Amino acid sequence: MNRTALVRRPSPRLADGLVTHIDRRPVDVDLALRQWEAYVTALHDAGWQTVEVPPADGCPDSVFVEDTVLVYGNLAVISRPGADERKPETAGTETTLRDLGYRIAHIEAPGTLDGGDVLKHDGTVWVGLGGRTNQAGVDQLAAQLEPLGATVIGVPLTKVLHLKSAVTALPDGTVVGFEPLVDDPSVWPRFLAVPEEAGSHVVVLDGGTVLMSAGAPRTKELFEARGLRVVAVDLTEFEKLEGCVTCLSVRLRG
Numbered sequence: 204m205n206r207t208a209l210v211r212r213p214s215p216r217l218a219d220g221l222v223t224h225i226d227r228r229p230v231d232v233d234l235a236l237r238q239w240e241a242y243v244t245a246l247h248d249a250g251w252q253t254v255e256v257p258p259a260d261g262c263p264d265s266v267f268v269e270d271t272v273l274v275y276g277n278l279a280v281i282s283r284p285g286a287d288e289r290k291p292e293t294a295g296t297e298t299t300l301r302d303l304g305y306r307i308a309h310i311e312a313p314g315t316l317d318g319g320d321v322l323k324h325d326g327t328v329w330v331g332l333g334g335r336t337n338q339a340g341v342d343q344l345a346a347q348l349e350p351l352g353a354t355v356i357g358v359p360l361t362k363v364l365h366l367k368s369a370v371t372a373l374p375d376g377t378v379v380g381f382e383p384l385v386d387d388p389s390v391w392p393r394f395l396a397v398p399e400e401a402g403s404h405v406v407v408l409d410g411g412t413v414l415m416s417a418g419a420p421r422t423k424e425l426f427e428a429r430g431l432r433v434v435a436v437d438l439t440e441f442e443k444l445e446g447c448v449t450c451l452s453v454r455l456r457g
């Protein structure tokens with residue numbers, strides 16, 4: 204399988220990124236760049252190649268490239284970010300995916316959708332509703348994906364920025380989340396509560412390996428006890444901006 208991930212180099216203005224649900228803390232931009240480089244290296248070490256979306260230095264949050272698109276098969280649905288400051292970020296992602304041969308569709312006004320609100324597993328697509336993504340955005344996404352066989356389900360989201368700030372899926376489809384920040388765990392047939400907020404976020408590197416934040420050592424042990432190999436990376440500077448391990452890349456499994 205060809206495993207490619209889109210990434211986007213942090214803006215020098217990263218420290219001005221948006222914060223919504225947490226208090227602002229100073230971001231060390233040099234440290235953030237080193238953490239980003241280590242994240243990209245972790246993808247390479249796991250057998251992924253990366254493609255850099257052209258930097259968007261005027262957009263402080265542009266490193267969180269996941270929010271600019273939802274990729275399903277050979278279709279790239281370019282998002283319409285819920286925060287106006289982030290709307291200019293989508294152009295570079297669109298160009299990159301067009302050049303890679305993806306079919307392009309768009310979320311259009313009045314719809315809004317952030318890629319970070321979309322959790323996919325095995326043909327089911329859950330979309331967090333109540334933050335950056337609105338009902339029109341969910342309806343437009345469903346109109347694009349349901350002809351491809353997907354089931355799109357809107358789920359409530361009030362406690363964190365994005366759905367994937369609350370929950371992500373392990374390779375076997377078990378959905379993991381830190382319960383105090385999950386609106387309704389009963390949405391998922393197989394839900395596993397993890398003991399740390401930073402443990403809610405995994406990137407599936409392959410069928411037996413996940414990438415996660417080094418900020419969740421007890422959850423790492425829990426995942427290892429389930430037989431998973433865990434690669435942990437430091438993401439402190441991105442976590443100060445409500446970013447996590449998922450939002451720094453777009454995984455293309457084509």
Ligand SMILES: NC(=O)NCCC[C@H](N)C(=O)O
Pocket residue numbers: 220221222223264267269270286289318319320364365367368444445446447449450
């Ligand atoms: N998918 C994600 O979790 N993205 C994180 C975006 C963080 C950024 N500071 C924002 O508020 O948009």
